[in-house]
Amino acid sequence: MGLFSFIKEAGEKLFGGKEVEQAAAASAPNIAELNQKAGDAIKTYIEKQNLGLSGLGVTFDGATGKVTLSGNAPSEEAAEKAGLAAGNVASVSDVDNNLQYPAGTASQFHDVVSGDTLSAISKKYYGDANKYNVIFEANKPMLSDPNKIYPGQKLRIPAL
Known part of the structure; x- marks a missing residue:
């Protein structure tokens, strides 16, 4: 699929990202262990x-913020969702x-900005604000509520 960029400060807080970055900057001997823990998370x-x-x-890689995914997905949709979940x-910062x-x-993919709603995004891509549920369903289970999107999040916009 390739390389996708994300906003490094946005997203789920699964591990101590600053800890990994600081260890990388200091060339700490445990950087490999921290990277492994972050990758596992x-x-x-x-x-x-x-x-x-x-x-x-x-x-x-904590120094660059890059995640690399490998393996097999049952569909392009599943592969895209995995990349979005990681990013x-x-x-x-990159997947x-x-x-x-x-x-x-x-x-297609959309970077959420302040003021975005799924309805507005749906209007932009589909010409119909009422198709917001297509975007919501395409991003489940990462989205649990169509009203809970945040700036910096990247969403999958499926073709109709």
């Missing part, structure tokens, strides 16, 4: 999304999504 978070992934591998974690999946229809 991200992997657990992705697996909780129940996307049907197999052989999921997650590595994290919408605090301290992650190199190398998940393999069967060919399908490509989606």
